[in-house]
Amino acid sequence: MTATxxxxxxxxxxxxEILLGQxxxxxxxxxxxxxxxxGFQLIRITAISDRPEDLIRALDESITRSDLxxxxxxxxxxxxxxxxxxxxxxxxxxxxxxxxVEQQIKNLLSSRNVPLxxxxxxxxxxxxxxxxxxxxxxxxxxxxxxxxDKVLVSMPGVPFEMKEMFSIELxxxxxxxxxxxxxxxxxxxTTGLPESYLAEKIADWEQQLPDHIGLAYLxxxxxxxxxxxxxxxxxxxxxxxxxxxxxxxxQVIPESIFSQDGTSLEESLAKLLxxxxxxxxxxxxxxxxxxxxxxxxxxxxxxxxxxxxxxYSYDTKRELLDIDQKILNKYGAVSRPVVSExxxxxxxxxxxxxxxxxxxxxxxGGGTKNKPVGTIWIAACSKNQMxxxxxxxxxxxxxxxxxxxxxxxxxxxxxxxxxxxASR
Amino acid sequence: MTATxxxxxxxxxxxxEILLGQxxxxxxxxxxxxxxxxGFQLIRITAISDRPEDLIRALDESITRSDLxxxxxxxxxxxxxxxxxxxxxxxxxxxxxxxxVEQQIKNLLSSRNVPLxxxxxxxxxxxxxxxxxxxxxxxxxxxxxxxxDKVLVSMPGVPFEMKEMFSIELxxxxxxxxxxxxxxxxxxxTTGLPESYLAEKIADWEQQLPDHIGLAYLxxxxxxxxxxxxxxxxxxxxxxxxxxxxxxxxQVIPESIFSQDGTSLEESLAKLLxxxxxxxxxxxxxxxxxxxxxxxxxxxxxxxxxxxxxxYSYDTKRELLDIDQKILNKYGAVSRPVVSExxxxxxxxxxxxxxxxxxxxxxxGGGTKNKPVGTIWIAACSKNQMxxxxxxxxxxxxxxxxxxxxxxxxxxxxxxxxxxxASR
Numbered sequence: 001m002t003a004t005x006x007x008x009x010x011x012x013x014x015x016x017e018i019l020l021g022q023x024x025x026x027x028x029x030x031x032x033x034x035x036x037x038x039g040f041q042l043i044r045i046t047a048i049s050d051r052p053e054d055l056i057r058a059l060d061e062s063i064t065r066s067d068l069x070x071x072x073x074x075x076x077x078x079x080x081x082x083x084x085x086x087x088x089x090x091x092x093x094x095x096x097x098x099x100x101v102e103q104q105i106k107n108l109l110s111s112r113n114v115p116l117x118x119x120x121x122x123x124x125x126x127x128x129x130x131x132x133x134x135x136x137x138x139x140x141x142x143x144x145x146x147x148x149d150k151v152l153v154s155m156p157g158v159p160f161e162m163k164e165m166f167s168i169e170l171x172x173x174x175x176x177x178x179x180x181x182x183x184x185x186x187x188x189x190t191t192g193l194p195e196s197y198l199a200e201k202i203a204d205w206e207q208q209l210p211d212h213i214g215l216a217y218l219x220x221x222x223x224x225x226x227x228x229x230x231x232x233x234x235x236x237x238x239x240x241x242x243x244x245x246x247x248x249x250x251q252v253i254p255e256s257i258f259s260q261d262g263t264s265l266e267e268s269l270a271k272l273l274x275x276x277x278x279x280x281x282x283x284x285x286x287x288x289x290x291x292x293x294x295x296x297x298x299x300x301x302x303x304x305x306x307x308x309x310x311x312y313s314y315d316t317k318r319e320l321l322d323i324d325q326k327i328l329n330k331y332g333a334v335s336r337p338v339v340s341e342x343x344x345x346x347x348x349x350x351x352x353x354x355x356x357x358x359x360x361x362x363x364x365g366g367g368t369k370n371k372p373v374g375t376i377w378i379a380a381c382s383k384n385q386m387x388x389x390x391x392x393x394x395x396x397x398x399x400x401x402x403x404x405x406x407x408x409x410x411x412x413x414x415x416x417x418x419x420x421x422a423s424r
Numbered sequence: 425m426t427a428t429x430x431x432x433x434x435x436x437x438x439x440x441e442i443l444l445g446q447x448x449x450x451x452x453x454x455x456x457x458x459x460x461x462x463g464f465q466l467i468r469i470t471a472i473s474d475r476p477e478d479l480i481r482a483l484d485e486s487i488t489r490s491d492l493x494x495x496x497x498x499x500x501x502x503x504x505x506x507x508x509x510x511x512x513x514x515x516x517x518x519x520x521x522x523x524x525v526e527q528q529i530k531n532l533l534s535s536r537n538v539p540l541x542x543x544x545x546x547x548x549x550x551x552x553x554x555x556x557x558x559x560x561x562x563x564x565x566x567x568x569x570x571x572x573d574k575v576l577v578s579m580p581g582v583p584f585e586m587k588e589m590f591s592i593e594l595x596x597x598x599x600x601x602x603x604x605x606x607x608x609x610x611x612x613x614t615t616g617l618p619e620s621y622l623a624e625k626i627a628d629w630e631q632q633l634p635d636h637i638g639l640a641y642l643x644x645x646x647x648x649x650x651x652x653x654x655x656x657x658x659x660x661x662x663x664x665x666x667x668x669x670x671x672x673x674x675q676v677i678p679e680s681i682f683s684q685d686g687t688s689l690e691e692s693l694a695k696l697l698x699x700x701x702x703x704x705x706x707x708x709x710x711x712x713x714x715x716x717x718x719x720x721x722x723x724x725x726x727x728x729x730x731x732x733x734x735x736y737s738y739d740t741k742r743e744l745l746d747i748d749q750k751i752l753n754k755y756g757a758v759s760r761p762v763v764s765e766x767x768x769x770x771x772x773x774x775x776x777x778x779x780x781x782x783x784x785x786x787x788x789g790g791g792t793k794n795k796p797v798g799t800i801w802i803a804a805c806s807k808n809q810m811x812x813x814x815x816x817x818x819x820x821x822x823x824x825x826x827x828x829x830x831x832x833x834x835x836x837x838x839x840x841x842x843x844x845x846a847s848r
Contacts (some may be wrong), residue, residue, distance in 0.1 A: 019459025
């Protein structure tokens with residue numbers, strides 16, 4: 001084990017739109033994960049305005065603190081972007097046309113059938129004291145500056161341009177330039193248990209964690225991520241320790257853990273379906289297509305997903321999903337008999353191995369005394385089994401839809417696992 | 425007009441999970457919008473680690489720069505949260521049990537049928553030199569500190585808890601404590617034109633904007649938001665100027681603007697449908713439920729939305745959507761005839777006024793020479809009209825699904841507007 005120096009990194013995220021709350025800074029989030037993976041220590045993310053003086057002030061501070069500064073934003077073709085001239089001046093250069101960048105811009109636009117205009121051409125103006133970084137997805141090139149042994153890289157703010165540039169062009173250059181130490185982490189994904197309840201359930205396990213492994217709870221609607229981070233030992237040892245701890249945890253809450261590597265619930269389910277050549281359909285009322293949308297968000301989903309019937313009204317439930325009007329009248333749409341029949345009929349109509357169905361009151365309106373907002377029925381079925389369950393979520397429409405979708409996917413996942421195990 | 429001092433605000437967002445890229449900091453985005461609305465000038469957002477020393481360093485800096493510091497995160501019931509003791513120490517107080525907070529926690533948990541445990545009870549420990557702020561959605565109270573005429577407020581990091589606390593409890597207190605000046609802005613929402621193309625199209629309009637109105641382009645897949653910000657005149661004047669400029673812009677790109685107040689495309693469409701008592705259904709292939717999910721994300725959507733048929737395979741298209749096998753064989757699923765029939769049949773089967781349909785190759789696989797990844801057909805129809813159009817998007821699955829959904833919703837919106845106008 002060699003003791004390498006920690007390489008400190010910072011992100012400066014430029015744009016009034018971030019401070020005004022009009023754009024969520026997802027770039028910094030993504031870059032944070034990348035930097036961590038590469039072994040850099042991200043010590044700060046700072047969002048500042050488009051004003052050149054704010055950028056200069058932030059640069060003065062960051063450059064004393066960190067070895068690497070990544071800047072995103074302020075490079076677009078429109079007139080509100082002033083990052084390039086400010087950086088050029090800050091590092092004492094002047095703007096010159098770059099033939100290579102110009103060619104890249106021309107190629108990109110022609111491949112998209114977009115006409116070339118002067119705004120696009122001006123993006124090939126580059127400070128003469130930086131190295132241009134190729135942007136394969138857009139017209140604004142990146143810029144790599146060095147000063148006093150510090151590296152500063154400016155990237156476009158459009159997320160997919162920045163991500164491609166970082167992954168393909170920057171990451172290799174950064175690893176070559178710096179030689180960061182590494183920690184290891186493991187992201188254990190859980191669903192169905194609220195944070196404080198989960199914490200109590202796994203308290204004994206948490207207690208026995210060795211000192212070099214840290215634990216963090218990251219809750220979001222329907223999901224609590226548990227981040228296990230290990231540092232200070234050889235990589236192989238860290239990997240082994242993390243694996244062991246995750247396995248121990250799995251014994252405490254087996255039904256709630258759907259992945260140990262940060263894989264989302266929909267991806268975990270997709271993997272399970274693909275590996276076992278199983279197919280699935282959904283019949284959705286209160287989730288209104290959210291489950292279908294999650295199931296098809298995974299590349300290759302056409303191999304396991306056949307389709308869905310989204311039935312928002314009594315009429316649609318009756319006519320498309322073949323739900324008996326008598327059952328609808330007797331129990332109401334939000335009931336065990338209706339949600340079970342929805343799942344069963346979706347499975348039959350779409351000819352799949354499994355089906356999942358939801359019916360509930362997402363809110364904010366539509367609640368009654370017996371069935372308040374947040375009352376949700378979910379059913380999952382196969383040829384031989386039907387499981388159905390009532391949930392009581394809260395009063396927020398968006399969160400109720402997300403929680404219901406997650407609960408439905410997990411019910412389906414557990415049913416499939418159970419049947420696979422039984423058939424072995 | 426009174427010349428009021430600008431009130432500078434900062435946000436400190438605490439949590440290793442943000443720096444490690446495991447959680448997107450949506451809180452700061454939301455708070456930014458709120459602060460702007462209230463008239464505060466947010467000058468910086470800083471994300472820092474869970475380490476107490478990092479919080480103390482950031483506090484030292486912020487408190488010299490800003491009048492108001494809002495802290496989110498680090499208050500949860502689990503052991504990785506160290507914000508409260510750090511703040512208590514920073515402001516020189518000590519932790520004491522607060523009876524009122526304890527009662528709030530007990531009431532909250534009992535209303536949710538969650539058992540009370542010691543972790544929850546410990547959340548009623550509050551520094552004796554702060555004012556506790558009620559958390560109606562969770563167990564961690566907020567804390568309001570004052571020092572040298574500066575205000576610092578610590579809030580929980582769980583988004584819905586923080587939002588409720590800020591909106592109900594904090595916003596009124598902040599307005600009372602400070603008296604901020606106000607600017608006005610207007611968010612003009614456009615779809616269907618890429619940023620650089622849009623910029624060229626509206627260049628003349630942009631040129632004639634008065635000096636006290638600024639323009640920013642905020643692109644995301646399928647949508648470019650145009651933020652018009654006005655400052656330095658009486659509020660009524662600013663509102664009038666913004667309205668006039670937005671109207672002028674509307675004349676330049678009438679089909680692309682779907683709202684002038686930041687309303688999303690799905691909400692704009694929902695409003696149009698509800699006001700005119702119209703109903704809609706969707707038949708989706710490549711969007712896999714994304715359109716349905718957008719249509720039902722709006723509260724009250726059951727009044728205009730009947731249901732959807734998500735048909736991912738040839739079989740499903742034939743059996744559920746009644747698509748002629750001959751047409752499927754002759755033209756392929758990604759074609760004008762098939763997408764038109766999908767829309768038509770969805771409208772008929774679901775008995776709605778309008779229907780929208782999509783069929784395309786979202787990627788990353790499945791492309792051919794004639795129909796590369798990103799080839800998408802969209803159709804929208806009413807009783808009397810059918811519009812269909814081919815799009816060529818890029819090669820990124822998630823973005824293709826989003827762009828297709830936006831294009832479909834806008835095609836539907838324009839068709840409805842046209843028919844409403846014709847019937848007048």
